[in-house]
Amino acid sequence: MLRKIESPAKCELRSVIRFLHAEGSNAAEIHRRMSKVYGETFMSDSKVRKWCRNFDAGRTDVHDAGGYGRKPVPTDDLVQRVDQAICGNRWFTISGLSDLFPEISRTALYTIVSERLEYRKLCARWVPKMLSDHHKTQRMGAALTFLQRYHHDGDEFLDKIVTGDETWIHYETEEMKELSKQWMHSHSPSRKPVKFKRTFSTKECMATVFWDHKGVLLVEFMPRDTTITAASYSKTLQRLRRAIQNKRRGMLLSGIVLLHDNAWPYTAVATTILLQRFGWEVFDHPPYSPDLAASDFHLFAHMKRWLGGQIFATDNELQTSVQNWLKTQAAAFYDEVFISYRSPNIRKQKNGFAPNFIHSLDASHMMLTSLFCQRQGITFVSVHDCYWTHASTVEIMNKICRDQFVSLHKEKILEDLSAFFLDKYARVVDEQIQGKKLKQNSAKMKLRELLSTVPKKGTFDLDKVLESEYFFS
Numbered sequence: 001m002l003r004k005i006e007s008p009a010k011c012e013l014r015s016v017i018r019f020l021h022a023e024g025s026n027a028a029e030i031h032r033r034m035s036k037v038y039g040e041t042f043m044s045d046s047k048v049r050k051w052c053r054n055f056d057a058g059r060t061d062v063h064d065a066g067g068y069g070r071k072p073v074p075t076d077d078l079v080q081r082v083d084q085a086i087c088g089n090r091w092f093t094i095s096g097l098s099d100l101f102p103e104i105s106r107t108a109l110y111t112i113v114s115e116r117l118e119y120r121k122l123c124a125r126w127v128p129k130m131l132s133d134h135h136k137t138q139r140m141g142a143a144l145t146f147l148q149r150y151h152h153d154g155d156e157f158l159d160k161i162v163t164g165d166e167t168w169i170h171y172e173t174e175e176m177k178e179l180s181k182q183w184m185h186s187h188s189p190s191r192k193p194v195k196f197k198r199t200f201s202t203k204e205c206m207a208t209v210f211w212d213h214k215g216v217l218l219v220e221f222m223p224r225d226t227t228i229t230a231a232s233y234s235k236t237l238q239r240l241r242r243a244i245q246n247k248r249r250g251m252l253l254s255g256i257v258l259l260h261d262n263a264w265p266y267t268a269v270a271t272t273i274l275l276q277r278f279g280w281e282v283f284d285h286p287p288y289s290p291d292l293a294a295s296d297f298h299l300f301a302h303m304k305r306w307l308g309g310q311i312f313a314t315d316n317e318l319q320t321s322v323q324n325w326l327k328t329q330a331a332a333f334y335d336e337v338f339i340s341y342r343s344p345n346i347r348k349q350k351n352g353f354a355p356n357f358i359h360s361l362d363a364s365h366m367m368l369t370s371l372f373c374q375r376q377g378i379t380f381v382s383v384h385d386c387y388w389t390h391a392s393t394v395e396i397m398n399k400i401c402r403d404q405f406v407s408l409h410k411e412k413i414l415e416d417l418s419a420f421f422l423d424k425y426a427r428v429v430d431e432q433i434q435g436k437k438l439k440q441n442s443a444k445m446k447l448r449e450l451l452s453t454v455p456k457k458g459t460f461d462l463d464k465v466l467e468s469e470y471f472f473s
Contacts, residue, residue: 005038013043014062017051027052074104074112082112086119129288138286145284150341158338160251161283162217162244163259164210165295166228167303169318171203175309205318209295209326210240213338216326218243221319230268237274256280259294262287294337302333357417361408368404373397402471406462414454421451 013034020030027049034042074082078101085100086092094113098106113119131139150157175195182193206222218240222228244251258280260266275282290296306325312318366382373380378393389397426448465471 003037008038008042011062013038014051017048018055018062021052021055074108074116078104079112079116082109083117086113086117128290131288135287138284139289139292142284142286142289142292155342157257158213158341160255160257160281161259161338162210162212162240162256163294164208164218164240165261165293165300166206166208166222167295167300168204169207169307169322171312171318173304173307173310205315207319207322208236209299210243211295211299211334212248213335214248214331215329215334217247219323219326221315224315228263228265230265230270233265233268234270234274237271237278241278258282259285261285261293298337299334361413365405365408368408369397369401372400372404376400398471402466402468405471406465409462418451418454422448426451 016034017030020033021027025033028045030052031043031045031048034048082097082101085097089096094106094110097109097113101109104112205224206228208218208220208222208228209216210218218236220236220239226232241252244256256278258275260282262285265271286292303322303325310321312321362385366385366387369387370380370382373389373396376396378396379389380397381388387397387401
């Protein structure tokens with residue numbers, strides 16, 4: 001009676017095939033005889049024939065190609081050479097690297113690239129214009145001028161700003177991808193929601209909108225088959241002036257700061273002369289910088305989201321809907337841009353300093369523990385205030401953790417912080433109070449006194465931490 005052999009190794013089956021084939025048995029007979037011992041499913045008939053052809057061709061190895069149990073271990077030198085190859089060609093592929101390093105498998109190469117070297121593939125970001133050094137200098141100059149003006153005049157400067165721009169509004173606006181997202185359960189069907197590609201109407205209308213921190217001042221729609229010229233834009237500015245006079249009493253007297261882009265009609269001689277006659281200040285807008293125009297990155301961006309998926313039949317319907325949407329937006333919506341320009345909330349800054357300073361000390365303790373664990377040659381991993389190592393090196397890490405905590409907090413941390421603040425802020429105070437009366441600088445003197453006062457330390461003995469059984473909860 002034949003005894004069945006279960007779970008045979010691949011090399012064993014191939015060795016038996018090679019032996020029987022050498023005896024002169026054909027593939028069908030070999031498969032029939034081996035099925036009696038190894039079972040019907042040990043190997044398909046076609047694979048038996050394939051191995052017979054391989055042995056006829058002169059093959060003698062019964063193991064898989066590359067050697068049985070091949071487990072390549074990448075060395076530091078190999079990892080460094082792979083890194084150098086990637087730095088030389090950022091558009092590499094794993095197949096291309098495999099040709100350069102044939103001694104290691106593709107799987108091991110991918111592990112080196114993604115895990116050891118921590119590379120990830122990113123697509124290039126589309127930008128509308130490649131800015132030159134001159135353009136970048138203009139952007140920097142405009143931003144610094146704006147900040148200096150706000151630093152000098154404060155919120156009064158922001159209240160004077162009137163900004164405007166134009167945008168195309170289509171009869172049919174495709175819904176943005178972000179708005180098409182849906183919440184689904186984890187057990188929902190794996191098929192994603194689909195959107196069908198549509199051909200949208202090419203009809204469109206250009207809208208010009210001027211607004212300030214309180215709301216919309218003027219909305220106009222350009223007639224069809226016309227373009228914006230210096231003459232038409234000058235008429236628009238005249239209507240804008242009347243709108244400011246009617247909607248913002250006293251604003252013309254306090255002064256207007258106009259923010260618009262640098263298109264040709266806006267910078268034409270006729271437009272410049274008109275603005276000078278109005279007595280309006282025009283703030284410089286650098287070229288190719290829609291991210292610095294409040295209408296582009298705030299007002300029009302929200303309006304295009306609202307338009308997504310809507311269809312209009314006539315110009316009147318489109319214009320009425322846009323005007324109604326602009327009117328229904330609360331004043332806080334328009335003021336949101338100007339709030340971002342304002343100074344930070346002082347109370348929040350004061351309340352947030354202490355916990356953030358403590359977090360920085362915790363981070364310093366973590367880094368010290370990590371560095372000294374590395375010197376001891378033990379594995380160290382941390383997430384926030386949770387430290388981890390192997391069970392066999394826990395005691396070493398515990399000692400390092402306590403030692404570095406005590407060492408850190410024995411430093412003159414608050415004294416050093418006080419000295420830093422005095423050097424950064426109190427020096428300015430000293431220069432400002434020279435030759436002035438003390439009463440006029442009482443607040444600045446209090447600041448200096450506050451920064452010089454360091455809280456007294458308690459009676460706790462830090463060395464007790466070294467003997468504590470529990471250190472982290």
